[in-house]
Amino acid sequence: MRFYEYESKALFRKHRLPLGESRVVRSADEARSAFEAIGGPVVLKSQVLSGGRMKAGAVKFADDADEAAAHFESILPIVIGGESARSVLVEKKSPVAQEYFVAITWDGRAKRPVLVFSDMGGIDIEEVAETHPDHVSKTHFSSILPLSPYIAKEAIGATGVSGTALNKLTPVVFELMKIFLDYDLTLAEINPLARLEDGSFIVLDGHIDMEAEARGGHKALLDELGIGEEETRQARPPTDFEIAGARVNAVDHRGVAGNVVEFDGNLGLVIGAGGGSLTLFDAVRKHGGKPANYCEIGGNPSVNKAKELTKLILSKPGVEKIAVMMNVVSNTRVDIVARGVVKGCIESGKDPAKTIAIFRIPGAWEDEGFKILRKYGVEYCDRSVSMYDAAGRAVAKLS
Numbered sequence: 001m002r003f004y005e006y007e008s009k010a011l012f013r014k015h016r017l018p019l020g021e022s023r024v025v026r027s028a029d030e031a032r033s034a035f036e037a038i039g040g041p042v043v044l045k046s047q048v049l050s051g052g053r054m055k056a057g058a059v060k061f062a063d064d065a066d067e068a069a070a071h072f073e074s075i076l077p078i079v080i081g082g083e084s085a086r087s088v089l090v091e092k093k094s095p096v097a098q099e100y101f102v103a104i105t106w107d108g109r110a111k112r113p114v115l116v117f118s119d120m121g122g123i124d125i126e127e128v129a130e131t132h133p134d135h136v137s138k139t140h141f142s143s144i145l146p147l148s149p150y151i152a153k154e155a156i157g158a159t160g161v162s163g164t165a166l167n168k169l170t171p172v173v174f175e176l177m178k179i180f181l182d183y184d185l186t187l188a189e190i191n192p193l194a195r196l197e198d199g200s201f202i203v204l205d206g207h208i209d210m211e212a213e214a215r216g217g218h219k220a221l222l223d224e225l226g227i228g229e230e231e232t233r234q235a236r237p238p239t240d241f242e243i244a245g246a247r248v249n250a251v252d253h254r255g256v257a258g259n260v261v262e263f264d265g266n267l268g269l270v271i272g273a274g275g276g277s278l279t280l281f282d283a284v285r286k287h288g289g290k291p292a293n294y295c296e297i298g299g300n301p302s303v304n305k306a307k308e309l310t311k312l313i314l315s316k317p318g319v320e321k322i323a324v325m326m327n328v329v330s331n332t333r334v335d336i337v338a339r340g341v342v343k344g345c346i347e348s349g350k351d352p353a354k355t356i357a358i359f360r361i362p363g364a365w366e367d368e369g370f371k372i373l374r375k376y377g378v379e380y381c382d383r384s385v386s387m388y389d390a391a392g393r394a395v396a397k398l399s
Contacts, residue, residue, distance in 0.1 A: 001215065001233035003208040004047045006089050007225045011183070011208060012190075015175050018202045022091035031072035034090040035065040041093040044071045045205075049237065050081035058085070061093060083237065094202055099192035100161075101125055102173050104180040107140060113180060115139045115152070117173065119159045121192035135159050143181055149174045168201050169193070183221065184214030212259070241316060245295065248308045255301030255332070257309040265290030267357070267398060268313035268322035270306075270341060272298035276327030276387065283391035284323070289398065292319045298332050306340025307347065314348040314355070321357040323394035328383050334361045334369030342376050353377030357394040360385060 003011070006024045013019055023034035024047070035042055046058035053059050058078045062068035068090065076085050099121035107114040118136045120128045129136045137158035141151050152173040156166055172193065180188040187209035194204050215222060215229075227233070229250060230243040238246070241262045249258025256272070267289050271277040277296050284291050293313055297306065313322055324341050326332065338359065345352040359373055362383035373380045381390055 001210050001212050001227075001231070002049045003210070003225070003227075003233070004049065004086065005045065005205060005207070006047060006087070007227070008206040008208040009203065010225055011179065011221070012203055012206055015179055017172060017175060017190075018200065020092045020094055020202055020204075022089055024087050025072065025090055026087050028069040028072045031088065031090055032065040032069040035062060035068040038090065038092050040064060040068075042068060042090050043093050044068060044075055045089045045091070046075050046078060046080065046085040047087045047089055048080050048083045048085055049233070050083050052080055056080045086237070094194060094204065095197040096192075096194045096204075097197045098195045099204075100169065100194070101128070101189075101191045102176060102193055103187065103189035103191070104177055104185075105187045105189075110140055112140045113143055113177075115141060115155050115173070115177060117155045117159060119161050121194070125191070141177065147174070147177055147181070152177060164199070165195060168195075168199075172201060172203075183208075183218055184211045185209060186211055241293070241312070244312055245293075245309070248305060248312060251305055251308070252302055255297075255299035255305065257295075257297045257301040257305035259294075259296040260309075260312070261294040262316075263291050263293055264318070265292045266318050266320045267394060268292045268316065268319040269295060270297055270310060270313065270322055270324040270337075271326065272296050272332070272361075273327030279327075280325050280387055280391055283388045284395060286388075287392045287395040289391070289395035292316055297337065298326065300332055300336060301340070303336055303340040303343065306337050307344040310341045310344025311348050314344065314350060321355055321394070321397055323357045323391065324359045324361060325387060325390050325394070326361040326363070327387060328362050332361065332363045334363050334366040335372060336365075336369075337361055338369040338372040338378075342372060342378070353379075357397040358390050360387070360390040 009019055021038050025031045025034050041063045044060050046053050056078055058075050060071040062071050072088050075088055101118040101121035103116045104113055116138055118128050120135045137155045139155035149170055153170045156169050176188050189207040190203050192204050194202050230246045231238055239262045242260050245258045245260025269291050271280045281294050342352045345355045356378045359378055359380040
């Protein structure tokens with residue numbers, strides 16, 4: 001899940017990273033008041049979850065209060081990557097002498113966090129890596145062993161930074177490394193991290209992505225930032241459909257029946273088994289199908305959760321049928337899912353036999369589950385039919 005810039009900076013401020021004075025505003029009058037409180041000049045930045053704000057004209061500078069109000073009015077309607085602004089951040093403009101880039105993310109191949117640093121910030125790091133590779137360093141570190149500021153210092157020094165700049169940058173980068181680990185993040189980025197004309201350093205922009213499964217462990221932080229449980233926070237704000245999916249999953253603690261992502265296809269998916277759900281989603285598309293959604297179900301959800309998830313997916317305009325599929329699992333009772341999905345169809349006013357394109361959930365209590373499906377005339381298959389072939393059967397029902 002992704003944080004807005006102002007939320008990322010709130011987390012940075014909590015850890016005493018150097019930041020300029022700022023205000024989040026939601027009206028032209030608030031923008032005018034923010035300018036007067038901060039004292040100009042200021043920069044106004046659209047608060048969206050996607051990038052490309054500067055290129056879209058959603059970052060503007062103001063030298064007086066009236067200009068700040070006018071810029072708010074021009075920035076707010078700008079749609080970036082299909083996303084409208086939630087608010088505008090008004091921040092004191094800083095006299096920049098040099099910009100740096102620093103980010104920590106997870107290296108899946110190395111199975112360790114990696115710190116990326118460059119003394120050429122403010123532009124895309126991919127461009128710097130291609131045109132000036134000697135100005136980019138990549139340093140892996142352990143997520144288990146104790147951290148040391150020396151790791152940060154070594155990464156910064158590898159780009160040629162030395163002296164006072166090296167000594168002042170090190171604690172900032174080191175703190176960002178700790179933030180990355182402490183909050184189970186998948187990305188912690190500052191770009192640019194600027195050296196001002198007076199020699200001080202300041203965070204001008206920042207991005208934070210948190211592992212979705214870590215939300216429960218950091219509920220206090222999310223509550224502090226005002227991030228609701230229904231906000232999925234991917235690269236865009238959640239749709240109403242996705243918010244409803246989160247509510248279904250939050251009904252009780254038993255199992256998973258949610259993590260819904262909306263698409264524009266006609267085949268609804270009730271799928272599970274972690275990586276298996278991604279495999280099934282891709283298999284549907286490989287067979288030429290058009291998924292209406294992605295979701296996850298498993299871990300013995302209640303009948304009610306399975307039912308409500310089914311009803312939600314069937315309520316989506318354009319959905320013609322649903323496919324209920326899962327990998328081989330031992331802890332999900334097939335009868336519970338079967339009963340929930342069938343009830344969801346019936347309560348949606350639909351015939352389960354005509355609505356469920358395929359049911360493939362091998363696992364515990366499968367004989368009981370298959371009895372339920374036979375009673376309602378639903379086509380099902382066991383583990384002898386591969387996930388790929390099951391997806392193909394579902395897609396064929398739509399032709």
